[in-house]
């Protein structure tokens with residue numbers, strides 16, 4: 001039996017100097033070979049690992065038969081953004097973890113195949129192999145022909161909001177998405193970098209959404225530019241809130257407001273949304289420095305570190321308080337980061353950021369840790385090693401230790417119940433304490449994943465439909 | 473797109489701008505600001521909403537040319553449009569009736585002071601204005617402040633108009649002439665706000681300031697605008713921009729405002745050079 005195919009990638013030495021996509025995608029030959037490795041299990045366990053139940057066995061079978069277009073169609077029945085999920089899902093803990101081949105350490109490359117179907121399967125795919133820009137949801141003829149139903153507002157254009165919008169539009173609703181930033185996509189736009197998720201892929205999905213009749217209005221902060229009351233007055237019959245977990249947490253150590261200390265959100269937003277990497281051709285500056293420490297171990301930390309490298313930093317370190325086993329980032333991205341020369345400092349926790357007389361960062365003080373007893377999350381808790389402190393000379397510190405709920409919609413919407421953690425509270429149907437207002441994605445769960453946000457958006461759309469049909 | 477309806481230079485390098493932004497115009501209250509972006513390559517810059525005409529969907533802004541983006545904006549005129557205007561942003565607690573209020577504006581800071589002064593007046597307060605600038609030419613909104621306030625004191629650094637000196641000299645003077653002061657609002661350059669806060673501290677007066685931290689999104693998502701207030705990190709865009717002046721770490725704010733000094737200089741120089749070059753090309757064509 002042949003082993004799992006390797007994803008073709010840009011060589012590390014080259015890609016660390018550019019923002020082009022790292023993973024190049026499977027060729028048709030590789031895709032067919034990988035698809036044929038699938039055993040087409042009778043009761044495929046892989047699908048139980050997918051939060052939206054993509055018919056994995058079936059779509060892989062179709063790729064094996066050389067029909068990516070049919071494969072894409074099958075995927076789209078369950079997943080509206082396969083070009084994105086194929087690229088960013090943490091497959092190794094989801095679908096691929098459940099594949100029967102996982103025990104042998106060589107699960108079918110489900111994510112890569114899903115991406116292949118999306119990139120190659122669209123009917124209008126112009127150039128196979130690099131056809132991402134034309135991959136988009138072809139508007140199902142039925143939805144446009146159907147008489148249009150009530151108006152529904154979607155707040156926030158991240159994966160949760162976009163999925164809810166698409167589902168509602170397919171049901172014939174007239175949907176307007178309101179986004180506070182000047183461009184749609186949420187974290188897919190401002191957070192996840194170009195080299196992992198080309199903006200052309202996102203733009204194609206947004207075009208598909210517009211073809212479904214969805215209107216996207218940017219520069220609108222719901223709560224401030226328009227209130228919930230205004231939305232009802234404008235004739236919206238239901239609202240979906242997918243405002244995300246965008247509020248950055250800082251380290252809570254001395255020196256966190258020195259110049260040179262960024263939240264990952266700020267650093268990535270400057271780079272991605274504002275295209276600071278083209279400064280001075282664009283107007284937003286960014287200061288990367290020569291030696292950069294990124295604190296954290298998730299996808300956000302990997303993205304920040306690899307962005308800093310591409311912006312010209314000489315040395316980039318990930319400082320993480322647990323060990324390699326506990327790194328929450330996608331495994332593929334940890335490997336990519338290592339290949340590109342990012343240094344990992346495990347079992348170190350920041351205790352202080354040191355600055356000079358001008359208020360500029362000059363060092364990060366860390367405390368060495370060791371792993372103790374397992375904590376509530378089941379991971380072994382890091383405990384300080386007495387006396388083991390060290391100062392790492394750096395000129396930039398990027399804090400990537402997590403985010404809380406975006407504050408504005410909640411703050412300016414009276415009567416909206418929240419949880420102890422500040423997230424929006426919802427019932428089993430995804431409905432908030434306000435009738436007709438549903439919520440999902442990171443704003444409900446706390447920072448999670450793209451596919452979970454999409455799943456929540458889809459489910460909420462379904463419940464909104466039921467509510468508006470009088471079934472809820 | 474957000475069309476520009478009028479732009480006029482009201483003092484050397486200071487411009488009044490009316491832009492059409494219906495949703496903002498219908499919602500903005502004194503204390504709010506907007507973030508705008510000129511074009512596809514532009515940065516997001518915050519400007520205070522000085523006034524609105526909700527029926528016409530118009531928003532009034534006043535800005536000073538200090539760097540690349542504001543210099544470029546100064547070249548916009550009716551017929552042009554801004555790519556993005558988002559707002560209103562920030563917290564704008566209604567002023568309420570407190571008694572006698574001193575509204576202190578330094579330089580272009582008088583622009584954010586004016587709507588608050590108007591609001592304080594409308595709420596039934598006695599409002600005393602203090603307006604300062606480097607020189608007579610740079611004094612702005614004098615007439616509007618006089619129309620709004622019960623009394624306005626002027627000062628200039630060079631003595632070319634009004635009191636020869638700083639706004640801080642006039643705070644005790646106003647207090648002496650108008651009896652007890654219940655609240656001070658001081659907005660202007662950081663050194664001016666810092667000095668005003670120190671003066672109010674000496675006089676035992678509560679003072680509110682409006683901070684102009686560097687911003688990116690303006691919605692609480694990036695933390696670029698963080699400031700230390702009362703020993704706690706706050707985000708200017710969503711927790712402010714107005715804060716209790718006595719609690720603000722102005723030293724940190726000044727340092728943070730200098731963060732991109734080198735880049736700002738580069739951008740401004742390139743823009744100036746390009747504008748010159750552009751004019752030459754135009755004439756050649």
Ligand SMILES: Cc1cc2nc3c(=O)[nH]c(=O)nc-3n(C[C@H](O)[C@H](O)[C@H](O)COP(=O)(O)OP(=O)(O)OC[C@H]3O[C@@H](n4cnc5c(N)ncnc54)[C@H](O)[C@@H]3O)c2cc1C
Nearest residue numbers: 156158159160180186187222244299441442448449450453
């Ligand atoms: C750097 C980074 C890398 C990541 N990498 C991965 C990955 O590889 N794989 C993965 O599965 N997950 C990843 N994630 C997590 C994933 O991106 C999120 O879980 C997901 O985007 C959540 O989607 P959402 O729709 O709930 O919210 P978001 O994507 O956060 O979108 C919310 C949107 O709502 C807007 N908004 C907020 N308030 C308002 C308002 N009042 N009015 C109007 N608009 C508003 C925001 O501007 C934003 O655009 C990553 C996250 C980050 C930050």
Ligand SMILES: Cc1cc2nc3c(=O)[nH]c(=O)nc-3n(C[C@H](O)[C@H](O)[C@H](O)COP(=O)(O)OP(=O)(O)OC[C@H]3O[C@@H](n4cnc5c(N)ncnc54)[C@H](O)[C@@H]3O)c2cc1C
Nearest residue numbers: 505517518519520534535536538539540541542684685736
């Ligand atoms: C809430 C808020 C409200 C504001 N309201 C107004 C207003 O009503 N009118 C107005 O003229 N300006 C206002 N500002 C300041 C304005 O946003 C900046 O002057 C502008 O962004 C500068 O852009 P630039 O590219 O022209 O200059 P840059 O190239 O960015 O900077 C040039 C010079 O200006 C300084 N500078 C940059 N940003 C700021 C800032 N935020 N505050 C003070 N100095 C700065 C720099 O340190 C540098 O010396 C406000 C700022 C905030 C945060």
Ligand code: SF4
Nearest residue numbers: 050054085089094095
């Ligand atoms: S959506 Fe994500 S979890 Fe589901 S099959 Fe695709 S890659 Fe796997």
Ligand code: SF4
Nearest residue numbers: 038039041046099100
């Ligand atoms: S479990 Fe693995 S081998 Fe079996 S159907 Fe799913 S992908 Fe194919």
Ligand code: FES
Nearest residue numbers: 690692694695709
């Ligand atoms: S400007 Fe980004 S959080 Fe305030």
